[in-house]
Amino acid sequence: xxxxxxxxxxxxxxxxxxxxxxxxxxxxxxxxxxxxxxxxxxxxxxxxxxxxxxxxxxxxxxxxxxxxxxxxxxxxxxxxxxxxxxxxxxxxxxxxxxxxxxxxxxxxxxxxxxxxxxxxxxxxxxxxxxxxxxxxxxxxxxxxxxxxxxxxxxxxxxxxxxxxxxxxxxxxxxxxxxxxxxxxxxxxxxxxxxxxxxxxxxxxxxxxxxxxxxxxxxxxxxxxxxxxxxxxxxxxxxxxxxxxxxxxxxxxxxxxxxxxxxxxxxxxxxxxxxxxxxxxxxxxxxxxxxxxxxxxxxxxxxxxxxxxxxxxxxxxxxxxxxxxxxxxxxxxxxxxxxxxxxxxxxxxxxxxxxxxxxxxxxxxxxxxxxxxxxxxxxxxxxxxxxxxxxxxxxxxxxxxxxxxxxxxxxxxxxxxxxxxxxxxxxxxxxxxxxxxxxxxxxxxxxxxxxxxxxxxxxxxxxxxxxxxxxxxxxxxxxxxxxxxxxxxxxxxxx
Numbered sequence: 001x002x003x004x005x006x007x008x009x010x011x012x013x014x015x016x017x018x019x020x021x022x023x024x025x026x027x028x029x030x031x032x033x034x035x036x037x038x039x040x041x042x043x044x045x046x047x048x049x050x051x052x053x054x055x056x057x058x059x060x061x062x063x064x065x066x067x068x069x070x071x072x073x074x075x076x077x078x079x080x081x082x083x084x085x086x087x088x089x090x091x092x093x094x095x096x097x098x099x100x101x102x103x104x105x106x107x108x109x110x111x112x113x114x115x116x117x118x119x120x121x122x123x124x125x126x127x128x129x130x131x132x133x134x135x136x137x138x139x140x141x142x143x144x145x146x147x148x149x150x151x152x153x154x155x156x157x158x159x160x161x162x163x164x165x166x167x168x169x170x171x172x173x174x175x176x177x178x179x180x181x182x183x184x185x186x187x188x189x190x191x192x193x194x195x196x197x198x199x200x201x202x203x204x205x206x207x208x209x210x211x212x213x214x215x216x217x218x219x220x221x222x223x224x225x226x227x228x229x230x231x232x233x234x235x236x237x238x239x240x241x242x243x244x245x246x247x248x249x250x251x252x253x254x255x256x257x258x259x260x261x262x263x264x265x266x267x268x269x270x271x272x273x274x275x276x277x278x279x280x281x282x283x284x285x286x287x288x289x290x291x292x293x294x295x296x297x298x299x300x301x302x303x304x305x306x307x308x309x310x311x312x313x314x315x316x317x318x319x320x321x322x323x324x325x326x327x328x329x330x331x332x333x334x335x336x337x338x339x340x341x342x343x344x345x346x347x348x349x350x351x352x353x354x355x356x357x358x359x360x361x362x363x364x365x366x367x368x369x370x371x372x373x374x375x376x377x378x379x380x381x382x383x384x385x386x387x388x389x390x391x392x393x394x395x396x397x398x399x400x401x402x403x404x405x406x407x408x409x410x411x412x413x414x415x416x417x418x419x420x421x422x423x424x425x426x427x428x429x430x431x432x433x434x435x436x437x438x439x440x441x442x443x444x445x446x447x448x449x450x451x452x453x454x455x456x457x458x459x460x461x462x463x464x465x466x467x468x469x470x471x472x473x474x475x476x477x478x479x480x481x482x483x484x485x486x487x488x489x490x491x492x493x494x
Contacts (some may be wrong), residue, residue: 001069003037003049012056023047023069041071044103075100075146076146077154085159087231088135092158095127098144108145108247114138114158132160163233164190164225170238176320179213179242190225192232197221198240216244216274236348243318244272250312256329258401263328267311275317278380283311285328302330334360339395340407346490349412353391360395360403367391368410386414387443414442420494422481432471435480439465439494446484453481 009015021028024047031452041047046068048320053461054060078097086092099253100106111120113130120128131307132138136297138160143153144378166188172183183194185208196202197211198219213219221237246269259332271277282290284300285308303393304309310326336358340351355363356378366372367381368389389412393405416439423434441447454470462468483493 001039001041001071003039005034005036007051007053007063009055013057013059015053016056017054019054021048021050030039041069044071044073046070060196065353066375068320070145070149072150073101073104075106075144075150075152077142077144077152079142079154079156080139080155081158084157085161085229086132086427087229088133088160088163089131090231092093092133093127093129093162094140094144094156094158096125098142099488100144100146102228104146104148104150106144106146106292107185110143110145112139112141112143114140117224128138130307132158133136135160135162141401149184155200161229161231162230164188164227165233166190167235168193168195168221168223168237169357170221170240173238174241174243174318176243176318177245179240181211181213181240182208183211184208187288188225189227191227191228192224194224194226195221195237196224213240216272218241221408222272241318243275243316243320245320246275246314246316246322248275248314248322248324249314250324250326252310252326252328253327257302258325258399259302259305259333262299264299265295265312266297267295268315272320274317275320277314279315280318280447281311281313281315283313301326305330305332329399331397331401334358334395334397336360336403336405338405338407340391340410344411344413344488345383347415348411349410350380351383351391351410352378352380353393353407354378355393358393358395358405361398362396363386364394364396365391366394380482383410383412386412386442393486413445413486415490416442416447416484416492418482418484418494422480427472429475430471430473432469435468435470435482437462437467437482439464439482441482442486442490445490447484447486449483451483453483455479456482 007015016032017030017032019028020029020389023426024041048068051063052060076099078099080097082093082097096109098106107123109122109125111128115132132463139151139155140158141155143151167186167321169184169186183205193201193205198221199213199215204430219240222234223237224234226232229322244356249268251268257263265282269277280292280295282298286302288300290298297339308328308330310328312324314322315321337359338353338355338358340353342351351433353365355375362374363376364372369383374491387427389410391407391410393407419438421436427433435452437448437450439447446462447465450462450465456472460468481493483491485491
């Protein structure tokens with residue numbers, strides 16, 4: 001408590017000494033002069049303060065204060081942080097540790113959190129929660145007032161640290177077979193950068209880097225930026241997707257075919273484990289392209305010869321593809337015509353086969369009578385047994401392609417044997433003579449015509465083997481002839 005000296009003396013009789021008794025049992029003391037004095041009462045109560053002054057002539061005066069000093073029970077302001085450091089935007093809690101007495105309770109708490117926001121006045125509180133929007137040091141002050149108007153205050157510093165800043169870019173975000181992601185730090189201000197790659201792997205990085213995914217699937221990286229004070233932010237990176245590669249598996253019926261023979265492609269491609277097959281493209285190499293969402297087999301006929309490259313592209317739902325190629329040799333088929341000659345004969349059929357002009361590496365002739373020969377030059381063949389023959393020529397080239405040429409129909413007729421007898425070799429004029437036909441039919445071709453020349457300028461044509469009668473009107477010797485002709489035009493005379 002402050003005591004101010006308002007005593008006055010005179011020039012002729014000045015005050016030489018003051019004796020002060022604070023009334024609380026502390027020893028009284030004397031002092032020559034004072035303007036003001038402080039005294040602390042340690043116990044609440046009413047105290048009478050006495051001041052005695054003595055002048056230069058020995059006069060003394062005792063002065064009692066205008067009223068007793070009333071020392072009230074004290075109240076003390078108190079604050080406490082469990083943690084006075086927080087990150088920007090995070091809550092800080094301050095706890096009230098002020099104390100008072102029943103006789104003189106605290107009736108008002110005024111709190112200034114030090115960031116310029118309006119003061120908060122409460123009649124009571126246990127704790128107060130607040131946040132700072134920007135980093136810095138903030139003085140938090142509590143002012144208390146008790147029922148007797150006594151006040152006390154306390155100030156503690158709170159610290160708001162800045163949050164890390166920045167972002168992380170991932171590129172590319174999808175791939176086939178293997179996803180090699182480039183990770184770029186964009187304006188990152190942090191002391192620690194931790195990435196959970198989403199595949200069970202977590203890594204601490206300090207600069208731009210790469211990460212490789214090998215198992216197909218969808219991944220969402222989680223990034224945590226932290227500074228030295230422990231302030232951190234969490235955010236999610238780009239969604240990444242790795243597709244497995246399809247495996248084209250096609251089979252071809254044959255890689256060497258002859259012109260005019262189709263080939264067939266068989267699809268054995270299986271769906272990949274993660275992404276289904278969505279498309280097939282077959283480029284046949286001749287300008288023809290087939291497109292399917294699915295297929296089992298596809299037949300194709302080439303209209304020209306040559307070597308064609310078939311390209312098969314298989315694509316899955318992730319636009320991942322695989323390519324498979326085949327080379328198909330469409331070989332020419334040998335061709336040509338042949339005109340054997342003659343086509344028929346009597347007795348013996350000597351046929352010429354002009355095959356030298358046929359384009360083939362190997363030629364086989366089946367003469368039709370059970371005899372087969374390999375040749376590459378013109379050849380002759382003699383048929384001796386009457387009958388009809390249908391020779392076939394087989395043409396081959398080294399690729400295995402073949403052609404069959406039917407040479408037509410050949411026919412060998414047997415030769416008839418003319419034979420007859422007469423009723424008499426000596427006759428009179430105007431006497432009839434009989435010619436007996438003894439000619440037998442040939443085995444293969446029947447006799448169609450019988451021509452008689454009687455030697456006297458007359459003839460007779462029969463189509464049957466009947467006997468014939470003739471009368472000579474003039475004496476003489478006559479040379480008689482018979483000519484027989486069978487169905488093949490073969491003849492004999494007697």
